[in-house]
Amino acid sequence: MSGKENGDSALTELDAEQSEFSIGEILRKRGVSRRDFLKFCSVMTAAMALPASFAPKVAEALDEATRPTLVWLEMQSCSGDSEALLRSANPTVAEILLDILSVDYHETIMAAAGHQAEEALDKAIATYRGKYICVIEGSISMKDGGVYGSTGGKSHLARARQVCSGALATIAVGTCATYGGIAAAVPNPTGAVGVKEAVPSATVINLPGCPVNADNLTATIVHYLVFGKIPALDSHGRPLFAYGKRIHDNCERRPHFDAGQYVEHWGDDSHRKGFCLYKMGCKGPATFHNCPTQRYNEKTSWPIGSGHPCAGCSEPNFWDTMSPMYKRLPNVPGFGIEATADKIGLGLVAGAGAAFAVHGVLNALRKDKEPADDTKEG
Numbered sequence: 078m079s080g081k082e083n084g085d086s087a088l089t090e091l092d093a094e095q096s097e098f099s100i101g102e103i104l105r106k107r108g109v110s111r112r113d114f115l116k117f118c119s120v121m122t123a124a125m126a127l128p129a130s131f132a133p134k135v136a137e138a139l140d141e142a143t144r145p146t147l148v149w150l151e152m153q154s155c156s157g158d159s160e161a162l163l164r165s166a167n168p169t170v171a172e173i174l175l176d177i178l179s180v181d182y183h184e185t186i187m188a189a190a191g192h193q194a195e196e197a198l199d200k201a202i203a204t205y206r207g208k209y210i211c212v213i214e215g216s217i218s219m220k221d222g223g224v225y226g227s228t229g230g231k232s233h234l235a236r237a238r239q240v241c242s243g244a245l246a247t248i249a250v251g252t253c254a255t256y257g258g259i260a261a262a263v264p265n266p267t268g269a270v271g272v273k274e275a276v277p278s279a280t281v282i283n284l285p286g287c288p289v290n291a292d293n294l295t296a297t298i299v300h301y302l303v304f305g306k307i308p309a310l311d312s313h314g315r316p317l318f319a320y321g322k323r324i325h326d327n328c329e330r331r332p333h334f335d336a337g338q339y340v341e342h343w344g345d346d347s348h349r350k351g352f353c354l355y356k357m358g359c360k361g362p363a364t365f366h367n368c369p370t371q372r373y374n375e376k377t378s379w380p381i382g383s384g385h386p387c388a389g390c391s392e393p394n395f396w397d398t399m400s401p402m403y404k405r406l407p408n409v410p411g412f413g414i415e416a417t418a419d420k421i422g423l424g425l426v427a428g429a430g431a432a433f434a435v436h437g438v439l440n441a442l443r444k445d446k447e448p449a450d451d452t453k454e455g
Contacts, residue, residue, distance in 0.1 A: 154215025
């Protein structure tokens with residue numbers, strides 16, 4: 078049998094399996110235990126910022142849902158988002174995701190190549206037009222008609238417009254796909270932009286981060302499968318469940334910030350004690366992402382947890398607006414536009430002292446006003 082026939086045969090088998098079985102049935106056929114499936118549903122419930130009581134409903138919905146088709150396009154990128162997905166290690170997240178989705182095209186993991194791969198892509202977007210999910214990794218070159226990036230003889234710009242136009246929704250994963258990333262930093266020689274700017278008519282969900290947290294990608298897809306719609310988005314097209322709060326709001330070092338305890342030099346005693354990294358350039362007060370709660374590397378750590386300040390990579394144009402990387406932000410949200418780290422710490426200490434003083438005065442006045450207890454012996 079020729080390579081082309083092998084590719085067509087494999088795609089036909091996927092088509093049949095996709096239309097014949099629900100996600101629950103496919104998972105059971107693949108040997109995924111009920112326990113692992115329920116763990117996965119619990120992880121996704123938490124990632125979507127839903128109460129734990131929603132986990133059974135998520136499981137029920139996924140049990141009955143039909144497996145959607147996914148087309149993953151690689152643009153101007155380092156493939157870090159694909160690597161993050163394939164190495165995710167929450168309870169079988171990567172395995173279950175690849176079972177939940179029919180990944181009909183992904184250059185990094187597919188066996189097909191050349192014309193065979195291009196035929197698989199063309200067939201998938203024609204067969205499932207309006208029903209497939211497109212995931213794009215990497216920025217799209219716009220300068221000189223997009224000649225600085227191409228795959229299979231087509232520019233990334235032309236390919237994105239072709240595939241996104243027929244997709245149910247497009248998920249831009251990683252900061253390069255969402256805002257152009259490092260490739261779009263000044264002077265931006267290739268005219269790199271994010272997916273939404275390249276294809277304005279597309280329904281785009283932005284999942285910035287360098288790399289994307291695989292849990293957020295999976296949760297976005299699970300949200301659609303459970304609720305039948307894309308999640309609520311912020312003004313930058315990011316799901317609120319993952320980007321609705323500043324990193325500063327949930328940071329494990331926040332109490333040290335409030336107490337005015339900061340790392341002053343790399344490796345000093347304050348650094349070893351886990352004090353706040355604001356003075357070392359942390360951009361957490363100006364960055365929206367759920368890194369503190371979702372974390373990376375089997376949920377064991379994240380940049381701030383490992384002793385490095387947040388670089389603000391999930392914000393638009395972070396490479397230009399958040400640099401120099403190790404220079405602290407001039408202002409801190411929530412404490413007045415002229416507040417500095419030193420003033421905040423001293424102010425909080427003074428405020429605490431004043432509060433104790435007031436408390437003592439009130440107690441004294443309260444005791445003076447209390448009536449004498451006549452039952453006590455003199």
